[in-house]
Amino acid sequence: MKHKLFGLLRRVGFLVLVVWTVVSLVTILIELVPGDPAVAVLGEQATPEQLAQFRAKHGLDRPPFFFGFPQDANGQRHFRWYGLDNRYDDYWVAILHGDLGKSFRTDQPVISLIFERYPATIELAIAAMLIAIAIAIPLGVVAGKNRGTLLDNGLSVIALVGISLPSFVIGPLLVYVFAVKLGWLAPSGRFDWSDIVLPSFTLGAALSAILTRMVRSSVIEELGEGYVRTARAKGLSERAVVYKHVLKNGLIPVVTVLGLQLGVLLAGAIITEKIFGWPGLGLLLVEDGIGKRDYRIVQGCVLAISTTYIIANTLTDMLYRWLDPRIRVS
Amino acid sequence: MSRLAIIGIVIVVVVVVVAIFAPWIAHYDVGATNLAMRYMPPSGAHWFGTDSTGRDVFSRVVFGARISLEVGVIVVAVSAVVGTLIGAVAGFYGRWVDALLSGYFFNVFLAFPGLLLAIAMVAFLGAGLNKLIFALCIIGWVGYARLIRAQVLKVREYDFVQAARALGAGDFRILFVHILPNAIQPLIVQASLGMAGAVLSEASLSFLGLGVPPPAPSWGVMIEEARDLSTLQAAPHALIFPGLAIALTVLAFNFIGDGLREYLDPRQRRR
Numbered sequence: 001m002k003h004k005l006f007g008l009l010r011r012v013g014f015l016v017l018v019v020w021t022v023v024s025l026v027t028i029l030i031e032l033v034p035g036d037p038a039v040a041v042l043g044e045q046a047t048p049e050q051l052a053q054f055r056a057k058h059g060l061d062r063p064p065f066f067f068g069f070p071q072d073a074n075g076q077r078h079f080r081w082y083g084l085d086n087r088y089d090d091y092w093v094a095i096l097h098g099d100l101g102k103s104f105r106t107d108q109p110v111i112s113l114i115f116e117r118y119p120a121t122i123e124l125a126i127a128a129m130l131i132a133i134a135i136a137i138p139l140g141v142v143a144g145k146n147r148g149t150l151l152d153n154g155l156s157v158i159a160l161v162g163i164s165l166p167s168f169v170i171g172p173l174l175v176y177v178f179a180v181k182l183g184w185l186a187p188s189g190r191f192d193w194s195d196i197v198l199p200s201f202t203l204g205a206a207l208s209a210i211l212t213r214m215v216r217s218s219v220i221e222e223l224g225e226g227y228v229r230t231a232r233a234k235g236l237s238e239r240a241v242v243y244k245h246v247l248k249n250g251l252i253p254v255v256t257v258l259g260l261q262l263g264v265l266l267a268g269a270i271i272t273e274k275i276f277g278w279p280g281l282g283l284l285l286v287e288d289g290i291g292k293r294d295y296r297i298v299q300g301c302v303l304a305i306s307t308t309y310i311i312a313n314t315l316t317d318m319l320y321r322w323l324d325p326r327i328r329v330s
Numbered sequence: 331m332s333r334l335a336i337i338g339i340v341i342v343v344v345v346v347v348v349a350i351f352a353p354w355i356a357h358y359d360v361g362a363t364n365l366a367m368r369y370m371p372p373s374g375a376h377w378f379g380t381d382s383t384g385r386d387v388f389s390r391v392v393f394g395a396r397i398s399l400e401v402g403v404i405v406v407a408v409s410a411v412v413g414t415l416i417g418a419v420a421g422f423y424g425r426w427v428d429a430l431l432s433g434y435f436f437n438v439f440l441a442f443p444g445l446l447l448a449i450a451m452v453a454f455l456g457a458g459l460n461k462l463i464f465a466l467c468i469i470g471w472v473g474y475a476r477l478i479r480a481q482v483l484k485v486r487e488y489d490f491v492q493a494a495r496a497l498g499a500g501d502f503r504i505l506f507v508h509i510l511p512n513a514i515q516p517l518i519v520q521a522s523l524g525m526a527g528a529v530l531s532e533a534s535l536s537f538l539g540l541g542v543p544p545p546a547p548s549w550g551v552m553i554e555e556a557r558d559l560s561t562l563q564a565a566p567h568a569l570i571f572p573g574l575a576i577a578l579t580v581l582a583f584n585f586i587g588d589g590l591r592e593y594l595d596p597r598q599r600r601r
Contacts, residue, residue, distance in 0.1 A: 017434070018441045025447075032454040157334070160588070164581035166530055168537045168550070169573035172557040180563050187559060267443030271534060275557065286538060290453040302450045309443050 015314050022306045026299045027091045031064055033295065040293050041104050058104060058296070062087050100300040105292055110300035113284060118304070120190060121280030124272065125265040127196050128204035129258065135208040140215020141242060147220050155212065162209025167268060171202040171275035188277035199276040203268055207261050214257055218250030225249075252323050259316025263309030270305075281305060335589020341582035349395040356389035360547045369564040381552070381568040382561045390547035391575050397548045398529045398579060401459070405466040405528040406521050412467070413474025414514065420475070421482030422505050428479070436476050444469040448531060452540040462541045466531050470524060477520050481513035488512070519591045526583035533576050549576045 033040055038054045046054075055061040063082040066089075071077055094101065100110040143155040178198060179187035186195050222228065223246060231241045270282030277283065281301055289297035348355055358376075364384035372379045378387035420431035451465040485491065486509055494508045535541035536550030544551050549572040555561070556568035 014437065018438050021438045022442065026450075029450055029454045032451070034456055160334075160584055161577070161581060164526070164584055165573075165577045166534060166580070168534065168553055168557075169569075169577060172553065172562065172569050173573065175557070175559075176562045176566050176569070180559065263443060267446045270446070270449065271538065274538065285449070290449075290538075290540065295454065298450065298453050302446060305446055306442055309446075310441050313441060 011314060011317070015310065018310050019307060022303065022310070023092065023095060024088070026303050027064075027088050029299065029302070030295050037104075037295055041295070054104075058101070059087055059090055062090070064088065095303075100303065101296045103288075104294045104296050105288075110296050113288070113297065114281065114300055114304050117279060117281045117284045120278060121266060121269050121273070121282060124196065124199055124203060124269055124278060124280060125262060127200035128202075128207065128265055128269075128272075129262065130204075131200050132204040132208035132211055132261075133258070135204075136211030136215055137247070139208075140212045141219055141247070143212065143216040144219025144223065145242065147216075152216075156216070159209040159212045162205050162212075165205065167202050167206070167271050168275060170205050171198070171272060174198045174202060175275075188275075190277075190279055195276075199272050199278050202275065203265060203272040206268075207265065210261070211254060211257065214254050215250065218253055219246055222246040222250040252320070255323060256316055256320045259319060260313055262312045262316075266305055266308055266312075332589045332592060334585045335593070338582040338585030338589065341578055342586065345395050345579050345582070346399065348392055349399045352392045352396055356386070356392045358386035358389045360385065360390050360393045361545050362386075369561075371565070372567055378571040379565060379567040381556060381565060382558075385545075387552070387568055387571050390552055391549070391571050393547040394549040394552065394572060394575060395579075397459070397542055397546065398532060398576075401463055401466070401532040402525045402528040404463050405470055405531075406524045408463075408467045409470030409524065410474050410517060410521055413471035413476075414478045414510070414517065416471065417475035417478030418482050418505055418510060418513075421479035422486060422501070422509065424483075432476070432479055436472055436479075439469070439472040440476075442469075445531065445534065448535060449538065449540060452535060457540050457543055459542050459546075462532060462535055465535075466528055470528070473524065474517065474520055477516055478510075478513060481516060482509055485509045485513045515594060519587050519594065522583050522587035522590060526580045526587065529576065529583070530580050549573075 030037060036051070037060060038051045039046065042050060042054055052061070063086045065086050066083065067079065067081050069077040070080055091101075098111060100114070102109055103113065139155055139159075143152045146152045175187045175198065178185045185198055186192065187198075189195055219242070228241060228246060231245050232238075236244075266281075269278075269280060270285060272278065273280045273282035274286050281304060285298060285301035285305075288294055289301055362385060364380075367376075367380050367384035368382055370376050370380040370384075376386050376388065378391060381387055381390075416431060416435075420428045420436075447469050448462075448465040451468065452461055455461045455465070482505075491504060491508055494504050499508070532541055533548065533550030533553070536548040537554045538550075539554070541550060542548040544555065552572035553569055553576075556565070556572070561568055
């Protein structure tokens with residue numbers, strides 16, 4: 001019990017540490033902008049008054065960190081301690097109050113923009129995952145049961161091709177076939193239920209390939225176990241042996257990969273959303289954030305995506321331990 | 331070596347030769363637009379057809395190989411060297427050094443979606459080949475570091491290391507002369523898979539407009555330019571050929587990586 005509590009505390013502690021690092025990185029990112037972010041947003045033609053007003057409005061006129069090396073009148077840099085009066089602190093205080101700042105362009109709160117777009121991204125990621133599972137389990141089982149045969153080799157090559165084909169190649173090709181040539185589905189947008197088919201297939205293709213390989217390995221490993229022989233000796237049909245016994249045990253590592261891949265899907269959704277004009281977090285990041293140099297939106301999106309990714313990974317880790325007692329013991 | 335690995339090596343050799351001899355292989359100037367020749371289908375004059383501005387797709391795919399390989403080689407080399415050094419230090423010294431490096435830094439970097447970090451960095455730094463390479467190195471070194479740390483932890487316990495220590499060898503000599511040469515074999519697999527990842531990441535970031543700026547013939551840029559509906563309708567080849575180039579190159583490096591892994595670890599053969 002003590003060990004369990006310690007383990008849980010350790011994991012939660014690490015989660016907090018990682019989130020702290022991510023928030024710190026995100027606040028530092030704006031310091032990477034070459035020159036002045038105000039000039040980058042307003043353009044070279046902005047007047048000094050406009051620039052000063054912009055900096056004051058978004059807190060960019062305040063020191064970035066607890067200390068700094070500002071230039072004096074002679075151009076010399078000196079160490080200066082600012083204490084708690086800095087942007088890093090401001091950002092933390094704001095985050096703890098559920099505030100991610102305001103868009104540099106529209107003045108809308110970034111947090112509400114993120115909440116507006118978040119459901120579309122989650123919807124896409126879950127649909128992609130379901131498609132990947134629907135493809136991977138039957139293919140992986142067939143490949144594993146027919147290990148070393150032509151069928152197995154063929155499926156393995158297809159899986160490797162799937163892993164190697166990036167979404168920005170698969171996506172436009174699907175648009176070409178199903179929207180341009182056949183006219184069955186819309187090329188972009190999120191208006192009708194059918195609009196999710198092409199983006200989710202694009203996003204799930206690589207995952208289905210990864211999962212197929214995993215299910216195959218798991219099935220091969222489990223088929224060699226003693227309980228499979230027992231089940232067969234009891235007279236169970238091969239179908240029941242595979243789908244009731246082998247898959248049940250073989251899917252444990254697959255669950256881990258699925259959980260870890262949920263985060264990858266969220267990050268990968270950035271490209272898929274751009275291809276299909278899917279109004280999720282990725283499109284917000286790429287078009288409104290990066291495209292319009294709205295750095296506050298970029299900060300907010302990076303924070304939202306990475307926090308979801310980290311939490312998904314931690315929950316997967318805990319689920320994996322719960323599913324497989326051997327890991328808990330070790 | 332498996333048959334797939336040999337196919338991978340053949341494809342990579344072809345891509346490398348094409349990249350080196352690009353000026354002699356390409357028939358046209360990669361930036362030369364000719365609106366009268368736009369959307370031309372593949373023909374004897376334009377093997378892969380032309381794009382929406384009449385540029386020769388074959389010549390652009392050929393020069394695109396240079397960008398992909400250049401990014402891949404630099405990113406893998408820098409990441410591997412940095413990762414090896416950090417991983418070796420973590421594995422060799424152990425204790426608080428290892429706890430800080432592997433317990434914190436490795437896990438923090440791995441807990442972050444790599445592509446997102448690269449996108450964020452390039453978004454703030456500004457687009458460009460050098461910045462893209464820098465961002466990919468920042469996300470790339472951890473894989474190597476983790477691998478080498480595990481290897482060093484294993485090798486440092488071997489008798490010949492204890493013997494070298496007994497003979498009075500210093501830490502530097504033990505690590506670089508005795509341990510590392512015996513620990514870096516799996517790095518080849520990681521480097522091969524890393525090449526696939528770097529080629530893919532370069533194309534992804536260029537596709538998003540965060541990599542090599544147009545009109546440079548990066549495969550990712552070519553796909554981005556060819557995916558609007560009018561170009562897709564009139565010239566799908568402008569998308570298909572750079573797409574095939576990326577897929578084949580990435581597939582080849584994955585084949586080599588998988589083949590090497592099986593070759594170096596017989597337990598994994600046809601599992």
